[in-house]
Amino acid sequence: MEKMVEYRGRAVPLLGEWDTVIVGGGPAGASAGISSARGGCSTLIVDKNIRLGGTAVNALVTPMMKSFTGHHTNFFDIERKLEELGYATRDELGTEMLWFTPEALAQALEELYTQAGGEVLYDAALSDCVVENGAICCLIVTTVQGLGAVAGKHFVDASGDAVLLRAAGAPTAHGDERGNNQMSSLRFEMGGIDVERYRAYVMSLHDTYSIFPRGYFYESAMVGGRGFVLEPLFRRGVEDGVLREEDLRYFQTFSLPGKPGCLSFNCPHLAALTNNTGALARSRAVVQGHAMIQRLVRFLQRYMPGFEGAYLLQEASMLGIRESYRLAGQYVLTENDYTSQARFADGVARGDWYIDVHSATEGLFHHNTYQDGDYYEIPYRSMVCDAVKNAVAAGRCISATFLMQASVRIIPTCLDVGQAAGEACVYAQKNKMPLNEIDGAALRERLNYRFRKP
Template structure:
């Protein structure tokens, strides 16, 4: 009988380098963590498995910033500030941003961007901050100094295996990879949020297409009602990009044979999701091109390099952000930023949105404790794998709050190193003061936070 396991030989690997702060993952949380730590003067390495930064916004083809804004007492207001201002300014100079547009039945703002320009702006942000980048390198394990401290992370690349040593680590992997390998407690939902595969359409006639995002949804619903077509999920998103000849499409939903969501930590399921996603893209585009005015000469210009995973592992930290916190606009004494996005639950066949009350301030604060895992003293976890329940994560996983978590993590790493203490022991009042000095909005209705003058009618 063929054995089901084999023992690989032990090996000696070189040390790639030693850094004060090591950030794993170049998504929105990771880039802000690395930028904040490097700007504070810390030797900082950001490790990214692709050859570019941006996470879901680039490799996932998302091309839209969600969660930068909140509807504060009826006024649409950008509430994600600090390093995000620097990034958006760089993108403005590249002419890479659409004006914010009303999304989700006109109840919240989102902002479309050009993916290629986003990659360039992130490169510039990192290099200007003084962070070192290591592309095409995948973190595959950890080496522990003792039960509560990470000594280094093992990276695999075309150059082979190597160890990256650090004093403080930030897990921005999205899947809590480093936290899990280091022994930090985590959880996984019984029913995961469903992933999607994004694609972009070019060759659209914008004058004829008009507000086609309204038409596409209606046409798809009518076709399903008539029994001529069956689509994987309701509430499709099809909207124009920076150049109105190009539109983005978010309307797939990826599942296993039993109907469960694809698990982004299972390579076989990931493979199934990629194949299934491209079939769904082909079918959905054929329908859109055939029935939507202005799309008759269009074509698929890009399918995202990877399916977009919404949820896998989430750490169980010092506090778990909940759906009740989101909908109740919760306050926290250790706030490190805010989140104004609604609960966005991708359930089987549909997307369910739940909002804070219409007359509320429209955002919850984010506590520092949600970044602090159990057991590991020199690790912070930021992004969609931070300490949240599934309901809280359905809101807090989008770009805006991930920017806020990342900047806080990088700043907290600097404070912990300065004091020579565990990351959980830093003085949060000092962290808050530093963040406010760097322009972050922590949740008071400060005078510098102004409503968006006018949302773009199309974008």
């Protein structure tokens, strides 16, 4: 007989019970799942999409930014899996970034996670949770069956938007001091491009941004009003009515391994979406982004050498959100921790990306004081709060200020924080204790840093 859970006066079918339940299967959530499952915990990832990888896969956000500090084992396992699947990651492209296609990362994460014994509940959106005595008992999810319940002992919020923690009553913050979030994007890919013809054209303009004059990889960009050599051509598009001024705010494109004749576009930027915490506002931004992509595609086909036979390959199936809700945890990481290269007794991950703010209202803001090998630590206390006993945050929604979050949010850091979250669930299970009472220093001892191959 099917088990039922009472929720707001109605009986909801119980889909199952697990030791660890993770909301969100992005890099942080997948990494948490891999570690939890490998540690012997029955583990479920609940994801609203049908591919693991979150923003990196479904919002087409590639690559992994370069990072010279040590990383935990999952980072290297994922890189090795990508190489096994036949995708160049670093050396062949001549950059320090870890490159991948969205499809390859989704496959790598799913294989590593399921081979460790983890289960996935795809196409399931978190609707609510049941909390008793400060602990989450179960999630309420919406699936093709309707409402269902997912019971667990330990929970990881890797949703990016702190959806579970907010539902459970945890304190959160979002945006800068005026409530404005970082710029959101809607990425896309095009195929059928003569990349060599495009490269030759840009290089003929004596471009100083595109530093790859030969080889498989190519990257170019244009930011309106910043003196980029491609701007006059884009201005012509505006004068002819093919583009609008808003389309010139940010343009960037680059090659992807395993996709010859294809370029990925880190644009358009959706400047009108200053506060992305509203459902209708996000939806309006998606509509705006679709229209901007269509204008950019038409412009490139008509004006840009090398794009004469090009076509739209795919649009992202979700917005590229850089920052929204953040946990207000036991410790709030600040930009002072960045500048001081802070160390903590409960430091469970490292960060070394610069403070990289794509402001919706003030343009780009970059603060970089690090040399190769410099880093700050992320304390376990920035992943938990006093209000919810058995939940831990992972990924971009951990406890940090607006500026500090701009450094924390990159994929390599999210992978490491996710692994720490998964290890925390294993530790809590073995020691029969709440996640928010774990001694982060003891957890730190379980996490051994490794350094990438030279």
